[in-house]
Amino acid sequence: EAQVTQNPRYLITVTGKKLTVTCSQNMNHEYMSWYRQDPGLGLRQIYYSMNVEVTDKGDVPEGYKVSRKEKRNFPLILESPSPNQTSLYFCASSLYSPWAASGEQYFGPGTRLTVT
């Protein structure tokens, strides 16, 4: 089954403790992206990757890191989480850029992160 998986689905952590949220897709997609979703602010893009070893900042990259060593995986790293990073995080992938021919982006199930 074609899908995007994220782990963990729920995480409660403390300020300053490094964490990684994994994202994996099995569709051989080139484009992957991370979003955070907050009430009243909608989905905001954190980082995206056009292909292996190609990553770039989205709208709200501060406090986050990513890597794309393999096509299928795109982990999100919070080196020193802070309470303002409490949010719902989505990973997404598409064959090419989301505005290419099909435009279809597949989203993972989401990771709800709470930083105390």
Add this chain to the structure above:
Amino acid sequence: EDKVVQSPLSLVVHEGDTVTLNCSYEVTNFRSLLWYKQEKKAPTFLFMLTSSGIEKKSGRLSSILDKKELFSILNITATQTGDSAVYLCAVSDQTGANNLFFGTGTRLTVIP
């Protein structure tokens, strides 16, 4: 700064009603507009629009783009309780930044 505004914020209708959701945008160099449906989980893709005046249709859902007036509408006819969700609009531009700008969504509730 690029902006995507959706209206209304929230809408409650009865089954069988027809609804129209709005998305207006301000982007520097418009490339495409996308609609997503988000239930209690991840957003799922509905439509991508790039050209004015060409309606995209899928079952009871349809959408159209007006590039002159900078807006799009999403229509849902004969609504069902399963249409209850948040509908998200997103716009991409051609600045080379390769990212999407999302609106905050319209929450549709369809009651039996």
